[in-house]
Amino acid sequence: MSVELLSSPDRPQNRLLSALILGAIAFALTLFCLELIVFSGRISPLWFATSLMTVVVFRTPSRHAPLLLLACAAGTALANGLILGPNPANLLFTLINLLQGIVGGVLLRALLKRHAPLNSLLDWLRFMLSVGLLTPLLGGLLALWVLNISGSGRFSFLSTWVISEVIGMLALGPVLLLMPWPLRTSALSLRRLAEFLFTLLLTLGATWLALRFMPWPFTCIVVILFWCAVRLPKRDAFLLFLLNACAVSLMLALGLVTVETRNNAPGQIANWVPFLLVLIPSHVMALVMDAFRREKHHISESETRFRHAMEYSAIGMALVSPEGVWLQVNNSLCQTLGFPAAELRKLTFQQITHPDDLENDLQHADKLLRGDVDAYTIEKRYFRKSGDIVWARLTVSLVRDAARHPLYFIAQIIDISALKQSEQTNRRLMERITLANDALFQEKERMAITLDSIGEAVISTDSEMRVTFMNPVAEKMSGRREQEAAGQPLSALLQISHGRHGTPVENLLLRRLPVEKTTPDLDDELVLHAADGTVVEIHYSITPLRTLEGEEIGAVMVIQDVSESRKMMKRLSYSALHDTLTRLPNRASFERQLQRLLSDAVERQHQHVLAFIDLDKFKAVNDTAGHAAGDALLRELAELMQHALRGSDFLARLGGDEFALLMPECPLAQGREVVQRIVAAVNGYAFSWQGAVFQVGASAGLTQISADNNIGAEVLSQADIACYNAKKAGRGRLAVYAPPAR
CATH class of the missing domain: 1.10.1760 (Arp2/3 complex 21 kDa subunit ARPC3)
Structure with a gap:
């Protein structure tokens, strides 16, 4: 109805x-x-x-x-x-x-x-x-x-x-x-209606008692309505304020209560002012409580999204304390390790790590705690509850608080036992095909059947590095069928480059029979260009084939499609070095770039400029329009500042409303011009939010990086002191660090 x-x-x-x-x-x-x-x-x-x-x-x-x-x-x-x-x-x-x-x-x-x-x-x-x-x-x-x-x-x-x-x-x-x-x-709920009626009766009775017996009765009524604003939803609270105002007016009109009045005109007006003093604070309290409830609901939703993202992830994820205790684990990790969640949280990762892998893991964790690295990835073995060993690819990052104290590790654990088993199978197969005996034909058939079923591309060659065998995965990756590729040089069949549009890889390894197993570095980011135009991100190894007498008869090349793993690593690397709000480099990335410029100033005698930029009156935007407005302003100002930079300049967000700028190979005068453009642009920028316009400013401090001034802590302190002087001089300007007079 x-x-x-x-x-x-x-x-x-x-x-x-x-x-x-x-x-x-x-x-x-x-x-x-x-x-x-x-x-x-x-x-x-x-x-x-x-x-x-x-x-x-x-x-x-x-x-x-x-x-x-x-x-x-x-x-x-x-x-x-x-x-x-x-x-x-x-x-x-x-x-x-x-x-x-x-x-x-x-x-x-x-x-x-x-x-x-x-x-x-x-x-x-x-x-x-x-x-x-x-x-x-x-x-x-x-x-x-x-x-x-x-x-x-x-x-x-x-x-x-x-x-x-x-x-x-x-x-x-x-x-x-x-x-x-x-x-x-x-849409009316009986429970909510009953609660509203109960609160209404309670407040009406309390209001009557306050008007009849209490000194300063309207002050008491304000306290009563404050309680209602805290207890009830916003709409119900405003309805209750209306009913109470009507009830008070009715009580006064019917003479149920009496309040001291004045007969002159200003006195009559003064008699009505308490109505305003009752309604205005109550309205404010109701709106404040409604904003608090909505913020609490938003936080609860954010926590729920994070919990679901972790709980339903297809890979194992966990939060681990700096001491190694499992704080929170998801279902995928429990299935991988074979432990129930409650039982796993009673253990440390040291207790279920294979002894041969523990020292390596602890060394990487110690580097992460010291801040030497932002994340690390290793392969290690865990013990399942059943006692079996499971191989895993472990990626770990660290979450710190505002004071840079470590809070917990975020661990991502992928079960690679099948991959390890596949590698062992491939190794056994490679050994078996080296046997030149009467069962060679049968072994080759068995090898072909097995290689057809695995996920890596396998290519065999003769001693002249001409193709003799390709499994279906290799055919798909190269875009050539085995019959077409047979007898062709391996270097002509595979077109590999550094990146999708990078330089071609030197084909010397593909032309000459290797002496031992050869594998390129993972950082090379190799890409295979197929004959049909498709590209695949790969990692490969070339192993020589020898008979029992040691005679070299060819080689086997195993190619793995690592597209997904590289995407994951790039996402993790980007997240670790960039600010998620402004997409600018973060503090860790800034510190790396600063160290490079400090070293360059010593080794090549180059001069660089460091600037700190601090927004003025930014807190007023957060306090007035909310953090959503503050976040939007930071994004807009970050983009605005980047327009004033040179091509080689490096702008980073250090946190809050603080930014840092590194200008390589830049005289101080030129650096001052660049920073002055940024300060002027920020000072003149008008930020609109929900019909309101806010004006903020920027204060900046500059210092020169040179062979005589190349200590990281000192140049950071100099830029900070100059920025402080700019703020002290009236904000919205820049200052250049000047060493104190001796």
């Missing part, structure tokens, strides 16, 4: 029904406010009719608004006539309310989002200034002019109008803005 009021019904009968319902609501709200005046004998501190009209303009499509506004105005005028009697002034009041609602609704359309009108304190401040202050003041001034009120009563009338409109808008406006349209009773 649903009730459509401010939605967009297409049928005329639906629009008419919505208009009748809104007219009835306007009548009821106006009647409630006027009855407070009748019972109390004083002007009511609440006026709801304008709030309803304002929200109707804000939420209703423009083509439907006139009918709904007319219904609201009719309901308001009817209530005025019923209570105050037929008077032309009452109709003028209704028309002023209508005009005020139209202006307020148009302002809200320009300032707020329809799908999320009160999503932050900034939205609430726009709401407060526009329809909580500006339009009530305009309406009051218009009423003074239309009714021609003069003399001492002008201030009293204007202040009464403005205060009652402000309180009415603050009480009812947020509820109407946050209420979903259409209203669906099926």
Whole structure:
């Protein structure tokens, strides 16, 4: 079941029904406010009719608004006539309310989002200034002019109008803005409704007790509503604030409680100020708690995504303490090692590492802890729970805290037992094909069948390095069939280069029979170009074939497709040396480049420039617009700064709002020009975020790297001191380090 009021019904009968319902609501709200005046004998501190009209303009499509506004105005005028009697002034009041609602609704359309009108304190401040202050003041001034009120009563009338409109808008406006349209009773939860009613009764009772017995009763009411803002969701909290405001007004009007009042005009206004002091802090607290809940939900989602990415990874992953204790493991790792997760977390990696591999692993881990390397990859053996040995390719990186203290290792473990077994099988096969005996033909057949089924490309040659055999994987990689390649030189069959577009590999190894097993370095990044134009990233080995008497009869070349493993290594290497937010090099990459320039300054007598760049007023963006805005600003400024660099310059993000710039082979004067362009560009950059514009700046410090100034800690300190001097001199400028006078 649903009730459509401010939605967009297409049928005329639906629009008419919505208009009748809104007219009835306007009548009821106006009647409630006027009855407070009748019972109390004083002007009511609440006026709801304008709030309803304002929200109707804000939420209703423009083509439907006139009918709904007319219904609201009719309901308001009817209530005025019923209570105050037929008077032309009452109709003028209704028309002023209508005009005020139209202006307020148009302002809200320009300032707020329809799908999320009160999503932050900034939205609430726009709401407060526009329809909580500006339009009530305009309406009051218009009423003074239309009714021609003069003399001492002008201030009293204007202040009464403005205060009652402000309180009415603050009480009812947020509820109407946050209420979903259409209203669906099926979405209501009995448990949530019961909790809301319980909290409402509790707060109404506490409010009555505060008004009747407590000193400074409105202060006590603020505390009560703060508790509600903490306990309830934002929408429920605003509804409860409205009901409490109505209840307090009703208690005062019916004389159920009494509060000290003043009879003069300023005194009456002062009597209504506590309503504002109750509503404004409560609104702020409700929005702060809503932002806190959304941030908590976002953090929970991020943790869940990380946990799922680790838990459901196809390879083994684990978090390991610096002491070697398994902190967290995924299912793939448990299956690889044969241990349940709970049992594995009671062990250290040292306990299940093969003794022959433990020392090598510990040495690499120690280098990682010292900061000598950012990550390492080794092959090692683990003991399964059953006692069996499993071969694994282990890749380890280290996570540190803000103080650079090690927190935990991230270990990625891939089971390569099958690969090791395949290598052993290949080795045995290579030994068997060297046997020149009466069973040579049978052995060759068996070898061919086996080689056809493995995943590596295998090519056999004679003593002249001409192709004699290729398995199907080799045919696929080279793009040539075995019949076509038979008898051709191996160097003519395989086109290998350093990288996809790099220089061709020297084919001397492919032309001459090797003396022993030959394998190129993994860092060569070799690529095989097939005859059909496809390319495959490879790693290969060439092993000579000898008879039992030692006679060389040929060679065997084994080619492995390492495309996926290289992609993984490149991703890991890139992540370790780059900042994930700005895509700039990170601190570790910067330190490497700095060491290279320091060495170059000594060995080649070159001069370089080091600069620290620190953003000014960046914290204000984070505090005002949130960390999402700060992140977006960092990305934009990083791109902006790169446009001012030379081709050889090296810009890195050290962390937070700190950047560092290395300018190789650069005189200090030229470096100063480059940094001045960066500082000027940042100072002049206007950052827009959700309708707001922020202006930040940059302070920079420079120092010269030379043969006389080539100690890393000293040049970093010099640049930092110069940057500090730039900030101290007024920010938004640069300073060059000058050694202290002796």
